[in-house]
Structure formats: C-alpha cells, structure tokens
Amino acid sequence: MPTIVDIKNLRKAYDGGFEALKGVTLEIREGEILALLGPNGAGKTTLISTVCGITMPTDGTVTVGGHDTVTDYRAARAMIGLVPQEINLEPFEKVINTVRFSRGLFGRKPDDAALEKVLRQLSLWDKKDSQIRALSGGMKRRVLIAKALAHDPRVLFLDEPTAGVDVELRKDMWEIVAGLKADGVTIILTTHYIEEAEAIADRIGVIAKGELLLVEDKAKLMARMGKKQLEVQLTQPIEAIPAALQSDALTLSKDGSALIYSYDTRGERTGITKLLADVAAAGLVLADLVTRQSSLEDIFVDLVHDDNKSDTKLGGEGVA
Amino acid sequence: MNWTAIYSIFSFEMARFFRTIAQSILSPVLSTSLYFVVFGAAIGSRIQEVEGVSYGAFIVPGLIMLSVITQSISNASFGIYFPKFIGTIFELLSAPISFIEIVIGYVGAAALKALFIGVIILITAFFFVDISIAHPFAMVAFLVLTCISFALMGFIIGIWAGNFEQLQLVPLLIVTPLVFLGGSFYSISMLPPVWQTISHFNPVVYLISGFRWAFFGTADVPILTSLMAIGLFTSTCLAVIWWIFRTGWRIRQ
Numbered sequence: 136m137p138t139i140v141d142i143k144n145l146r147k148a149y150d151g152g153f154e155a156l157k158g159v160t161l162e163i164r165e166g167e168i169l170a171l172l173g174p175n176g177a178g179k180t181t182l183i184s185t186v187c188g189i190t191m192p193t194d195g196t197v198t199v200g201g202h203d204t205v206t207d208y209r210a211a212r213a214m215i216g217l218v219p220q221e222i223n224l225e226p227f228e229k230v231i232n233t234v235r236f237s238r239g240l241f242g243r244k245p246d247d248a249a250l251e252k253v254l255r256q257l258s259l260w261d262k263k264d265s266q267i268r269a270l271s272g273g274m275k276r277r278v279l280i281a282k283a284l285a286h287d288p289r290v291l292f293l294d295e296p297t298a299g300v301d302v303e304l305r306k307d308m309w310e311i312v313a314g315l316k317a318d319g320v321t322i323i324l325t326t327h328y329i330e331e332a333e334a335i336a337d338r339i340g341v342i343a344k345g346e347l348l349l350v351e352d353k354a355k356l357m358a359r360m361g362k363k364q365l366e367v368q369l370t371q372p373i374e375a376i377p378a379a380l381q382s383d384a385l386t387l388s389k390d391g392s393a394l395i396y397s398y399d400t401r402g403e404r405t406g407i408t409k410l411l412a413d414v415a416a417a418g419l420v421l422a423d424l425v426t427r428q429s430s431l432e433d434i435f436v437d438l439v440h441d442d443n444k445s446d447t448k449l450g451g452e453g454v455a
Numbered sequence: 456m457n458w459t460a461i462y463s464i465f466s467f468e469m470a471r472f473f474r475t476i477a478q479s480i481l482s483p484v485l486s487t488s489l490y491f492v493v494f495g496a497a498i499g500s501r502i503q504e505v506e507g508v509s510y511g512a513f514i515v516p517g518l519i520m521l522s523v524i525t526q527s528i529s530n531a532s533f534g535i536y537f538p539k540f541i542g543t544i545f546e547l548l549s550a551p552i553s554f555i556e557i558v559i560g561y562v563g564a565a566a567l568k569a570l571f572i573g574v575i576i577l578i579t580a581f582f583f584v585d586i587s588i589a590h591p592f593a594m595v596a597f598l599v600l601t602c603i604s605f606a607l608m609g610f611i612i613g614i615w616a617g618n619f620e621q622l623q624l625v626p627l628l629i630v631t632p633l634v635f636l637g638g639s640f641y642s643i644s645m646l647p648p649v650w651q652t653i654s655h656f657n658p659v660v661y662l663i664s665g666f667r668w669a670f671f672g673t674a675d676v677p678i679l680t681s682l683m684a685i686g687l688f689t690s691t692c693l694a695v696i697w698w699i700f701r702t703g704w705r706i707r708q
Contacts, residue, residue, distance in 0.1 A: 149708060150708070187548075187549040188548055188549050188707075189545055189548045189549055189707065190707065190708045191703065191707060191708065208551065209457070209551040209552075210551070211551075212549060212550060212551040213551045215549065217545065217546075217549050219542070219545050221542055223541060223542030223543045223545060223546075224541070224543065225537075225541060225543060226541070232467075232470070235463075236463055236467045237546060238463075239459050239460060239462065239463025239466075240460050240463050240464065240546060240547070240550045240552065241460070241550055241551060242457045242459045242460050242550075242551055242552070243459065244459060282546070
C-alpha cells in the first residue's frame with residue numbers, strides 16, 4: 136500500500152521549553168487503521184495537532200498525499216478530517232448547520248446529498264434539525280465525526296474517540312470506523328484502551344514521552360512479543376521444584392499447587408513435551424493444564440516501563 | 456482565496472444575527488428613541504441650534520457612530536472569541552484556509568451587522584427629526600469604513616482576550632469614553648480651549664466630525680484630516696492583524 140501520510144523527524148517544543156515530540160518518523164499507509172497507543176501526556180495529541188495544522192512543527196516535515204502540511208497546507212489539509220478529543224461544538228447550532236459549515240470551511244461546494252449520506256452513516260439523520268445541546272454525549276461525538284467527514288477526507292484522525300464512552304457506544308464507534316475503512320478512508324486513532332487497538336487496528340504504534348517506540352503490524356506484534364504461559368496444576372501441592380525440573384522458565388505458584396512455565400510461541404521448540412515428560416518422571420500427578428497468552432496490554436506496559444533501556448526497544452518497522 | 460470558506464464563515468455568523476433578528480432590531484430602535492426623547496425633546500428644546508442645525512438633528516451622526524462603533528467591536532470580538540472559548544477554533548485552524556480568509560469572514564460579517572444597525576438608527580431618526588444628508592456618498596463611505604475598521608479592532612480584541620472580562624475591558628474602559636468624549640453629543644468648538652486641544656488626540660473626534668460633515672456640511676476638523684485619521688486607524692488595525700498572522704499570536708502555537 137502506498138504511503139499517504141509521511142512524517143519525518145517531527146519535533147515540537149512548546150514555548151515553555153517542553154519537548155512534546157522528540158523526532159517522530161512514521162509512514163501511514165493508504166487505507167489502513169493505525170492505532171497510536173500511549174499513556175496520557177505521551178505526545179499523541181501533539182502529533183495529531185501538528186499534522187492537522189493546529190500547532191506548528193519546531194522541526195521536521197509532514198506530507199499528506201505528497202503535499203507538505205506547512206508549505207502546501209491547503210492541499211494537505213483538504214485531505215484531512217480531524218475528530219478532537221474534547222467535545223467542541225456550538226451548543227445552540229443545529230446539527231445540519233454545523234455539518235454544512237464544516238464542509239464549506241474546507242472549501243467544498245454545498246452538497247446536501249453528500250451530507251445526508253454522512254449523517255445516515257452515523258445514525259444522525261433523524262437528529263439533523265436538533266440543537267446540539269439537546270443531544271446525548273454519544274450523539275455529540277457522532278456530530279464531531281460527521282463534521283470531520285463533511286468534506287470527504289482521505290485521512291481521518293480520531294483523537295481518543297471512545298474516551299469516557301460506554302461499552303455499547305464503543306462497539307458502535309468501532310463499527311463506524313470499520314465502515315469508513317471499507318470506504319477507503321485511512322484512519323489514525325489514538326487511544327489508551329489497548330482493547331480498542333487490539334480490536335480494530337491493522338497496525339499499532341506505541342508512543343511515550345514524545346518518542347515513537349515502535350510501529351508494527353498488530354498480528355506480528357502479538358506473535359513477536361506474545362509470551363505464553365503454561366500452568367501445570369498438580370493434585371498435591373509441593374514445597375519446591377524438584378531438582379530434575381529446575382530451569383529459568385519454570386516457577387512454582389505461591390501455594391505450591393502449580394508449576395508455571397513460560398515459553399515463546401515463536402521458538403522452534405516450546406519445550407512443552409520435555410517438560411511434561413520430566414513432570415511425569417518426577418512422579419508428579421497432573422490435575423489440569425492451562426495456557427495463557429499475554430495481551431497487548433501486557434506488551435504495552437512492558438514497553439512503556441522499559442523505554443529507558445535501549446536494549447528493550449524493539450526494532451519494528453518504521454521506528455525513528 | 457478560498458471563497459467558499461469565507462462565505463461559510465460569513466453566513467454562519469450572519470445566521471446567528473438573523474436568529475435573533477427581533478432583538479437585533481428592537482434594541483437599537485429602542486435606545487435611539489430614548490436618546491431622542493431625552494436629548495432631542497427634553498434637553499434639546501432648551502439648547503440653541505448648534506452650527507445652524509437643531510440639536511435633535513445635530514446628535515444623529517454621533518448617535519449612529521456610537522452604536523456602530525460599539526456594535527462593530529462587540530460583534531467581531533465575540534465572533535472570534537466564542538470559538539476560542541468553546542473550543543471550535545480547532546476547526547478553523549485545521550481547515551485549508553489562511554488567517555486572512557478567517558479575518559475577512561468574521562470582520563465582514565461583524566461590519567455588515569453593525570452597518571445594518573446603523574441604517575436602522577438612521578431610519579428611526581427620520582421619525583423624530585428633520586434631517587437632510589448633504590453628501591450621501593461620503594456618508595455611506597464613512598459609515599462603511601467605520602464599521603470595517605472597528606470590526607478589525609474588535610477582531611484583535613477577540614484574539615487577545617483570554618476571558619469574558621477582558622473581552623469587555625477595552626470597549627468599556629477605552630472605546631466608550633473615547634466615543635462619548637469624541638463629540639457625539641456636542642461640537643468640539645463648545646469646549647474650553649484646553650479641552651479642544653486634548654480632544655484632538657481622540658481619534659473618534661475625526662470620525663464623528665467627518666460623518667457629521669457628510670450630513671450637514673459643517674465639521675470640527677477639516678474633512679481631509681478626518682479621512683486621513685480613519686485611514687490611519689484602519690491601517691494600524693490591518694498592521695496588527697498582519698503581525699498576528701505572521702506570528703500566530705494567541706492562536707497557533
């Protein structure tokens with residue numbers, strides 16, 4: 136897939152001297168859903184704001200569809216839609232008017248049919264003549280998305296679209312995002328819900344303290360980093376691991392009723408067969424076997440906590 | 456130029472005005488009528504003619520200026536401050552438009568609203584006093600220029616203001632006194648010499664004087680000086696706007 140957003144060595148230092156972005160390089164491919172994960176204050180919103188023109192970069196370049204966001208901002212911005220994190224809407228305005236305004240602001244000729252399509256897609260058509268203040272929080276979020284889509288952008292930035300949204304609405308939001316992807320829109324969303332990235336993203340970027348720690352295919356990331364654990368539950372608790380079984384990968388549960396074996400799914404040999412044979416040879420009787428795979432959340436916590444140690448930085452694709 | 460975007464901002468702002476059209480018309484009509492009752496009928500009957508014009512008619516240009524100046528400033532400052540306050544400014548900043556287009560949209564709408572109110576006051580005045588307009592084209596030109604220049608000033612105030620108090624501060628502490636002391640209700644020549652000299656530092660004096668000249672053919676200061684003064688004021692506002700545009704001051708970090 137061709138690159139649609141090309142971010143090169145992007146730096147942003149605010150007037151107070153705070154460096155929110157410390158040289159981010161990232162290529163976003165046309166048609167993908169990229170999730171940017173990171174804790175609060177990681178620089179996710181600054182990254183989006185700088186691409187969209189709300190803040191000016193201190194250094195580095197961004198191009199959207201080949202257009203530089205500073206020197207050729209009109210062409211670049213015309214391709215972008217932005218859904219901000221906060222619900223920033225005019226309370227007394229009607230839904231249809233505010234969406235119409237957004238379309239015009241981006242220089243597109245009025246086209247009520249196009250707006251109807253967007254509003255129907257977001258289940259807002261019935262509410263088109265309602266004042267925004269009369270809408271629920273979830274509906275207001277949809278209005279923000281409708282405004283961002285009013286000019287048919289090729290790239291849509293969603294800054295924490297599901298922050299403070301209930302589970303049902305979050306699922307709705309995911310469906311909306313999936314529908315937009317089907318229409319060919321490239322979507323970049325920030326989130327700190329790992330579940331969200333896991334559920335909808337094609338690729339995942341992890342950002343912390345203004346640096347992009349990695350960008351990687353979601354499935355590859357899971358496979359590459361996914362540690363698995365095998366829990367061997369015993370019928371009789373033991374006090375210590377028998378000498379014959381001693382290894383770095385094996386630990387005993389606190390109550391002594393289970394052996395916990397960590398292994399790597401990527402490895403040629405997982406060592407499970409040998410383990411089970413050794414367990415039998417040691418005369419232990421098995422009650423049950425349980426396997427667990429680490430979630431993206433565990434991976435993320437590991438990354439963000441270890442980001443000072445360079446050896447834990449993962450050389451994924453497109454890393455700065 | 457992204458004319459579609461300019462038109463969008465302009466019509467969005469005008470829609471706000473027309474939503475409250477009754478208030479928008481009623482309030483200037485009422486306040487003007489009150490001025491005419493108080494100054495024209497009650498006090499004016501005891502005041503001799505000023506520069507050959509009845510006092511009731513004499514205050515008409517000043518009254519129009521008073522409203523037009525305050526309206527231009529408040530429309531434009533509120534127009535740009537409100538998106539900052541509720542956060543919708545992100546959309547203006549991320550749209551494919553330049554700052555100049557934003558200014559044209561907001562200032563254009565603010566100036567037109569003020570012009571509209573100025574015309575309503577003029578029409579109301581016809582019901583109370585006999586006035587004839589000596590130089591109609593000059594009158595319109597002065598009115599339009601005043602609307603635009605003070606809307607520019609209002610826009611600057613709206614960008615500068617960090618809260619609603621600051622938004623009111625400049626109009627309240629600077630503009631209102633300048634307008635009242637600018638000869639809205641009197642001729643500068645009625646003042647003692649010292650105050651006449653001081654008045655010449657008040658830019659509003661030149662506006663009102665020029666505007667009055669367009670009505671009655673008489674003025675406190677030469678008409679050319681008036682034109683130069685409003686030209687200078689407009690240029691200053693444009694220069695400040697240009698500086699804001701270059702630096703992104705208080706808008707874009």
